Amino acid sequence: MTALTPEQEHLQRIALPSRVGQYIGQEVFGEPYVMFPFVAYAEQRIVDAIMDTDHERYLIINAPPQVGKSTYCGILLPFWITGMFPHWQVMYISYSDDFSTARGKDVRALHQLYGKELFGTAIDPDFTSATDWRTAKSRGGMLSVGIGGLITGRPGHVIIIDDLIKNAQEASSAATKRTHLAEWDGTINRRIQPGGTVIMIATRWAEDDLSGALIERMKQPGYTGPQWEVIEFPAFAEPSDDVELSDEELESWRDIIGREFGEVLDCRFSRIPNRAPEDFFTLVRAGMDLYAWSCLYQQKPSAREGGMFPVVNWQFYDPNEVPPMDRRVRLWDLAATEGGGDWTVGSLVGKSGSNIYVLDVRRFRKSAGGVQDEVVKTAARDGYTPKIKFEEEKGGSGKSVTEAYRRLLTGHVVEAAKAEGDKESRATPYSAEQNKRRVFLPRIGTVDWDVKAFIEEHRKMMGDGRRPKHDDQIDTVAYAVLELLGHGNVEMWIPSEETWMSAEQQMNVLLSRGAL
Numbered sequence: 001m002t003a004l005t006p007e008q009e010h011l012q013r014i015a016l017p018s019r020v021g022q023y024i025g026q027e028v029f030g031e032p033y034v035m036f037p038f039v040a041y042a043e044q045r046i047v048d049a050i051m052d053t054d055h056e057r058y059l060i061i062n063a064p065p066q067v068g069k070s071t072y073c074g075i076l077l078p079f080w081i082t083g084m085f086p087h088w089q090v091m092y093i094s095y096s097d098d099f100s101t102a103r104g105k106d107v108r109a110l111h112q113l114y115g116k117e118l119f120g121t122a123i124d125p126d127f128t129s130a131t132d133w134r135t136a137k138s139r140g141g142m143l144s145v146g147i148g149g150l151i152t153g154r155p156g157h158v159i160i161i162d163d164l165i166k167n168a169q170e171a172s173s174a175a176t177k178r179t180h181l182a183e184w185d186g187t188i189n190r191r192i193q194p195g196g197t198v199i200m201i202a203t204r205w206a207e208d209d210l211s212g213a214l215i216e217r218m219k220q221p222g223y224t225g226p227q228w229e230v231i232e233f234p235a236f237a238e239p240s241d242d243v244e245l246s247d248e249e250l251e252s253w254r255d256i257i258g259r260e261f262g263e264v265l266d267c268r269f270s271r272i273p274n275r276a277p278e279d280f281f282t283l284v285r286a287g288m289d290l291y292a293w294s295c296l297y298q299q300k301p302s303a304r305e306g307g308m309f310p311v312v313n314w315q316f317y318d319p320n321e322v323p324p325m326d327r328r329v330r331l332w333d334l335a336a337t338e339g340g341g342d343w344t345v346g347s348l349v350g351k352s353g354s355n356i357y358v359l360d361v362r363r364f365r366k367s368a369g370g371v372q373d374e375v376v377k378t379a380a381r382d383g384y385t386p387k388i389k390f391e392e393e394k395g396g397s398g399k400s401v402t403e404a405y406r407r408l409l410t411g412h413v414v415e416a417a418k419a420e421g422d423k424e425s426r427a428t429p430y431s432a433e434q435n436k437r438r439v440f441l442p443r444i445g446t447v448d449w450d451v452k453a454f455i456e457e458h459r460k461m462m463g464d465g466r467r468p469k470h471d472d473q474i475d476t477v478a479y480a481v482l483e484l485l486g487h488g489n490v491e492m493w494i495p496s497e498e499t500w501m502s503a504e505q506q507m508n509v510l511l512s513r514g515a516l
Helices: 006-014 017-029 037-051 069-084 097-118 174-186 210-218 247-252 279-286 290-296 368-382 396-408 423-435 451-459 472-486 503-512
Strands: 057-062 089-094 123-129 132-135 141-146 156-162 192-202 228-232 315-317 327-333 344-352 355-364 387-392 414-418 439-442
Touching: 006 017, 006 069, 006 097, 017 037, 017 069, 017 097, 037 057, 037 069, 037 192, 037 228, 057 210, 069 089, 069 097, 069 141, 069 156, 069 192, 089 097, 097 123, 097 132, 097 141, 174 210, 192 210, 210 228, 327 368, 327 472, 344 368, 344 472, 355 368, 355 472, 368 396, 387 396, 387 472, 396 414, 414 472, 423 439, 423 472, 439 451, 451 472
Parallel strands: 057 192, 057 228, 089 141, 089 156, 156 192, 315 439, 327 387, 355 439, 387 414
Antiparallel strands: 123 132, 132 141, 327 344, 344 355
16 A cells, blocks of 8 residues: 655645544544544535535534534534635634633634644734634634624624523523524524535524524425525434334334434443443433433434323324214414414314314414405315314404304304313313324325324423424314314213122223223
8 A cells, every 4th residue: 555645644634624633632632533423424514515615505413412513513623614714704603602712712722733734824913812813814713702792794604503502491491592593583694605604503402492493494385595404413313203114114224324223322422431332321311301301312302202192192094084973173273474473273173983083284374364265265165064163362352253253154153262271281181082092193195284294293292381382283173172072972881780880890891982
């Protein structure tokens, strides 16, 4: 094998941020820098995005805490960028000024120690602040601020947003999360240069954290904003909730870095001497709330199990083989904001014997007139058999809406569904039926409404106050189930003295007849 020339060896050292890390790791970090598979995959996507200067690129990288994502994206990556492209401006934004300043100091120190050797760079002596320094003989450098810090008027060739939520208190603060989204919309998004790259590194804390809010936006009809590439590395490999796999398919399934289902993430926690690779994460999971584990370590901001509507309990039917319905009801939750805000949802639910069938869901955002048109068209399609109910909030306005639709839908039975109690209480009877596997949905892909999104919304209903951002489908079907269960015929079994049974025997008979 031909020996490399000194020039070739030098180029190898600076070819990638990870190569730089391997060269300086022992001296800077006190131990060799290990290139774990998840870092290698993320680096491929990051460098590909940075080098594509013809297009703006947007990446979200979600991974468990303390696995090394910030070391890579907060230190090695900005050092490499400002060395290879000294005229570029890197912006680093985190949850606080202090944390961001520390990262600015780290990268500045690397330039002072290795900049000349590796890249031929130095720090401009007139611009040496830890929060805002420049490379010599250029206008490039690194600006480091906490979220909300002053970046107006500054260009961003590469913008790195690193873990904006610092703790559980912030994760539960709707005001904090609204501030983050407003800061992205109003300030950060305006700083990216043509052909620039935004890299958001996060440990997921909540469904509506900044990552979640931006991902949710992409799913909205007519969305034309930034297309985020989402890369997730859960502690234990598992398919996305959007992917449906049979048991056979799950056996051959592999994630983006080649892991089998349940295989642990290869990182510094999985290489602790004299311990099984999965030992650390297993111990962490056993000692924390399931919801927190799902968010922080699996990058799923709601638990897969333990909610009011476990995914495994749904039953499915073929729309071409629907049994005769004893009764049907269409329940509407009205909104009137075209293109944004809350959804108008109308769910048609039927009861056949002891089973509940979700027959149709209309979900849209339209103006008040558009909502009215859709309700009328849907009623004409449903026919006169189903009762039509409208969720009626407390107060006079709810009553007037119901009365207006009663006049509009002549010939139909129109009633109000009064909002009493909290959402969890209203959904409890519905949840009970679903847990008994008595709630049937149409097979995915066989109807013109999104059954997957319906299941996903229900999966996030935890029953202890944690809910999905939008729960209109849950609420409408819950009202419908209350209507269907409250007016159905219940078979009562009353024992005579000759056939007297114990309480346990009576319960077994009732269970066998489906009365409970």
